[in-house]
Amino acid sequence: MGPKNFVIAIVLAIALSAGIFVATRLQAPAALNAAFVLPTTTPLPEFSLVDQSGSVVTRDSFRDRWDLVFFGFTHCPDICPTTLQILAVARNELAAAGQEPLPRIVLVSVDPERDTPELIGEYVDYFGDGNLGVTGSLDELRKLTSGLGIYFEKQAGESDDYAVDHSAAVLLINPDGEFHALFSGPHSIENYVHDVPLIMKSR
Amino acid sequence: MRHCLLLAAILIGACSAEPQPPLVAKELVVTRPMPGNGMSAAYLSLTNNTEQKISITRVTSAQFGSVQLHESTLENGVARMRAMPELEIPAGATVTLQRGGKHLMLMRPTGPADVVSLQFFDDDNLVLSVDAAFETKAH
Numbered sequence: 001m002g003p004k005n006f007v008i009a010i011v012l013a014i015a016l017s018a019g020i021f022v023a024t025r026l027q028a029p030a031a032l033n034a035a036f037v038l039p040t041t042t043p044l045p046e047f048s049l050v051d052q053s054g055s056v057v058t059r060d061s062f063r064d065r066w067d068l069v070f071f072g073f074t075h076c077p078d079i080c081p082t083t084l085q086i087l088a089v090a091r092n093e094l095a096a097a098g099q100e101p102l103p104r105i106v107l108v109s110v111d112p113e114r115d116t117p118e119l120i121g122e123y124v125d126y127f128g129d130g131n132l133g134v135t136g137s138l139d140e141l142r143k144l145t146s147g148l149g150i151y152f153e154k155q156a157g158e159s160d161d162y163a164v165d166h167s168a169a170v171l172l173i174n175p176d177g178e179f180h181a182l183f184s185g186p187h188s189i190e191n192y193v194h195d196v197p198l199i200m201k202s203r
Numbered sequence: 204m205r206h207c208l209l210l211a212a213i214l215i216g217a218c219s220a221e222p223q224p225p226l227v228a229k230e231l232v233v234t235r236p237m238p239g240n241g242m243s244a245a246y247l248s249l250t251n252n253t254e255q256k257i258s259i260t261r262v263t264s265a266q267f268g269s270v271q272l273h274e275s276t277l278e279n280g281v282a283r284m285r286a287m288p289e290l291e292i293p294a295g296a297t298v299t300l301q302r303g304g305k306h307l308m309l310m311r312p313t314g315p316a317d318v319v320s321l322q323f324f325d326d327d328n329l330v331l332s333v334d335a336a337f338e339t340k341a342h
Binding site for chain 1: 285
């Protein structure tokens with residue numbers, strides 16, 4: 001090989017390497033900030049609870065839309081409203097950025113003893129229109145939480161004054177009604193604004 | 204003569220300086236009571252300007268039937284909230300009550316209000332009284 005051909009070969013090799021590098025970078029999914037996407041999505045278990053209007057909520061209620069689901073309770077003054085506020089602000093920012101579809105925000109009560117449909121309705125409405133509040137019997141609630149690995153436990157307290165320990169995670173449910181991705185706490189607006197569109201797009 | 208004037212100026216300055224209150228509250232935020240059950244939370248920083256620790260054992264508010272010292276924790280993915288028997292502010296130190304950590308839980312509002320007053324007690328001694336407007340809705 002003469003010197004001229006050698007130079008051409010080097011240039012071609014560099015160009016080929018650069019092309020492969022660019023192609024692989026374009027195909028690689030963008031890195032997520034915080035969400036963990038399940039390697040295998042999990043269908044929601046069967047359960048029957050009610051929403052703020054008293055209508056029955058089953059796993060079919062989570063079809064044909066994306067949902068961000070948080071498990072909490074209305075007598076929680078710190079973690080729960082802070083988390084719902086983060087979700088509400090993130091949703092507003094996604095809407096302002098033109099994101100379609102927008103996820104629905106869902107609060108499932110882990111304190112159905114105190115959280116009546118009316119109470120949970122007033123609570124979720126405070127964080128914006130279109131949010132879903134879910135409550136119902138403890139047995140049905142456990143069907144849902146145990147199927148998703150969500151923990152909750154009522155703590156000792158005086159009559160109506162008690163706390164409930166609960167998983168801090170927010171679950172992203174896909175339009176097939178499947179548990180698709182998980183946001184562990186602590187939560188931040190930026191992580192939802194960044195990760196939710198990427199997850200939706202990559203499905 | 205010049206030294207005498209300087210000394211006089213220092214003394215006058217020292218005499219006119221406001222004595223520091225033993226406990227100072229800053230960055231006070233009180234969340235708007237939630238519709239339905241009226242739950243609210245207060246966050247602030249407390250600075251102890253004395254040379255002895257101050258223990259807050261009780262907080263009261265005319266606008267709420269009950270105020271409790273609480274601490275939220277997030278451990279192994281589980282959120283927990285526990286009552287604290289007291290909040291200790293070491294001598295010369297600042298303790299911050301913030302979202303997801305130590306906070307005041309305000310329950311049972313006594314009626315509609317725009318301003319919240321909070322009184323902090325070390326046993327029966329009132330050590331601090333502060334007023335704050337409810338925070339504006341952020342969404």
